[in-house]
Amino acid sequence: MIRDSRQLAADFDLEKLTPEFYANPYPTYRALRENAPVKRLPNGSYFLTRYDDLVTAYKTTKAFSSDKKREFLPKYGNSPLYEHHTTSLVFNDPPAHTRVRRLIMGALSPRAIAGMEPDLIKLVDGLVDALAAKGKVDLIEDFATAIPIEVIGNLLDVPHDEREPLRDWSLAILGALEPVISAEVFARGNNAVTDFLGYLETLVERRRAKPGNPNHDVLTRLIEGEDNGERLTSKELLHNCIFLLNAGHETTTNLIGNGLVALSNHPAEKKRLIEHPDMIKTAVEEMLRFESSNQLGNRMTVEPVELGGTQLPAGTPVTLCIGAANRDPAQFADPERLDVGRNPNRHLAFGTGAHQCAGMALARLEGAIAISRFLQRFPNYALDGEPVRGGRVRFRGFLKVPCQVG
Numbered sequence: 001m002i003r004d005s006r007q008l009a010a011d012f013d014l015e016k017l018t019p020e021f022y023a024n025p026y027p028t029y030r031a032l033r034e035n036a037p038v039k040r041l042p043n044g045s046y047f048l049t050r051y052d053d054l055v056t057a058y059k060t061t062k063a064f065s066s067d068k069k070r071e072f073l074p075k076y077g078n079s080p081l082y083e084h085h086t087t088s089l090v091f092n093d094p095p096a097h098t099r100v101r102r103l104i105m106g107a108l109s110p111r112a113i114a115g116m117e118p119d120l121i122k123l124v125d126g127l128v129d130a131l132a133a134k135g136k137v138d139l140i141e142d143f144a145t146a147i148p149i150e151v152i153g154n155l156l157d158v159p160h161d162e163r164e165p166l167r168d169w170s171l172a173i174l175g176a177l178e179p180v181i182s183a184e185v186f187a188r189g190n191n192a193v194t195d196f197l198g199y200l201e202t203l204v205e206r207r208r209a210k211p212g213n214p215n216h217d218v219l220t221r222l223i224e225g226e227d228n229g230e231r232l233t234s235k236e237l238l239h240n241c242i243f244l245l246n247a248g249h250e251t252t253t254n255l256i257g258n259g260l261v262a263l264s265n266h267p268a269e270k271k272r273l274i275e276h277p278d279m280i281k282t283a284v285e286e287m288l289r290f291e292s293s294n295q296l297g298n299r300m301t302v303e304p305v306e307l308g309g310t311q312l313p314a315g316t317p318v319t320l321c322i323g324a325a326n327r328d329p330a331q332f333a334d335p336e337r338l339d340v341g342r343n344p345n346r347h348l349a350f351g352t353g354a355h356q357c358a359g360m361a362l363a364r365l366e367g368a369i370a371i372s373r374f375l376q377r378f379p380n381y382a383l384d385g386e387p388v389r390g391g392r393v394r395f396r397g398f399l400k401v402p403c404q405v406g
Contacts (some may be wrong), residue, residue, distance in 0.1 A: 005031040008032075012039060015179055025295070026323070026336070032049040033034050037202060044286030045317035049325065049328075051328035053308060054297075058320070061355075068298070068300075080190045083235075084173065084270055090247070100236060103221075103222060104240065108358060112215065116151065123146075127142070132377065136406075137403050137404075139402075140397075141400070147256065150163075153166065156219040156244065166249065174395060179393065196245035197239075200238045245325050248363070249361055254396065256362060259283075260374065261387055262290055262338055263338075269339070270375075277376065281368060282343055284368050286345060287367070288326075289345055292347070294322060294396075295347065296322060297322060297351065318331070381405045382404050
């Protein structure tokens, strides 16, 4: 067993993953944590799997850069994907990151998010009614994807009859962030950025001509900027609207889908949550830890760094494995077990430090309302066939989850 674990760690290559890994990466993550926690990959980059090492990388922003220009130029060239991923909030360092994040966070204030709860409950209850009428459903297509698309669409006040392309654009753009991509995925991602930008240019023009209420309409808030005169450039505005739509959609869809599948696979914890619905907040945190929607992050060292006795020279690409850190026994007791009452639970599903997810409060609210109201209505729901994974390593979720709710 020990030899197999060592071999698993020794053979690991992020650019040559197996079907078994995509189905269940956690044995590999455990092997890496135990045998090669600061793993040098064949391409010269490093792969980190320990909780404490990820926290160090997240919080030491002067040594670990989030700027992706150097890393993404060889991958994307001078393409729409390159422009997008090097302009959006998540792939920038201070001071640009600080300025853009401040504007976005101003639009996602606790008061603004609290004000979304009644509409979110109404949306989820309508979806649940539709599921009940069908009986046999797909938890992803019929439920999990519909919630964040509507929420983020409402935030930016995208007309309902214009929302249909958003999911496909999002999947294409985020799919191009995988470690290795085909020419087809590259082309699809570039086309999605181009089409998305074209749509947003029109939407922004309409909103400039007829502004909404900046207390509720994030796009109007971003266009108007802060009272001190701080504004986003036109390019920053468009690309960060794409970022908001993408980030809010993909990760929240995965949170809801992963959470409901995990509960189905752990009937005792499902029963516990149904009997104690007040545990929904700790349950959502545990779902985020146990099956993190976003499994990987990236940094580039800008000065020499030592991690776990390994020297990383400046200019070293580093992958932060959130999925592995969230099951690190040095941080979490019995980490392979789903525990809906786990407390404390300082998981890294939203990162930590300066780059902690700007929309995490909204994602938590969406997850809590969606999962709690689904369980309340369908306590006996059961999977009706094998769920289909998305076949990606960075964003872990399902494409299809056949389910019987009636």
